[in-house]
Amino acid sequence: MIILSCKACTAAGHFWDQEHLKDLDRLETGQLLKWTKYPVIRIPADTINIEDVTHRFTPRSPMVSDTLLFDEQNDPDQEYPVHDEALEREMGRNRADVMRRHDSPYEQFSRLGLETY
Secondary structure (H helix, E strand, O other), rough: OEEEOOOOOOOOOOOOOOOOOOOOOEEEEEOOOOOOOOOEEOOOOHHEEOOOOOOOOOOOOOOOOOOOOOEEEOOOOOOOOOOHHHHHHHHHHHHHHHHHHOOHHHHHHHHHHOOOO
């Protein structure tokens, strides 16, 4: 049995201030998520100014442009990505299904290249 994993990058926990946000007027606040009554902030990706490219959220940034699937059983150090188009499509469908069940915003589908799933 092949066990697959998928790497994803995040900057959760990063402190956002005026140095990191180019245009504060474009931030949107409110009840933007169906599953919570708490207000959240929507920050357009192109307003974020972070030098470290691994923390950028621009659509299809270099950090999310390639699919990285790994066989955890035979490659526990995740040095050799699995290249299998059918498997990548299946994993994309699975990820999109889970995102839909959790009411993920459309922008997340776009950012991850999952608009067609």
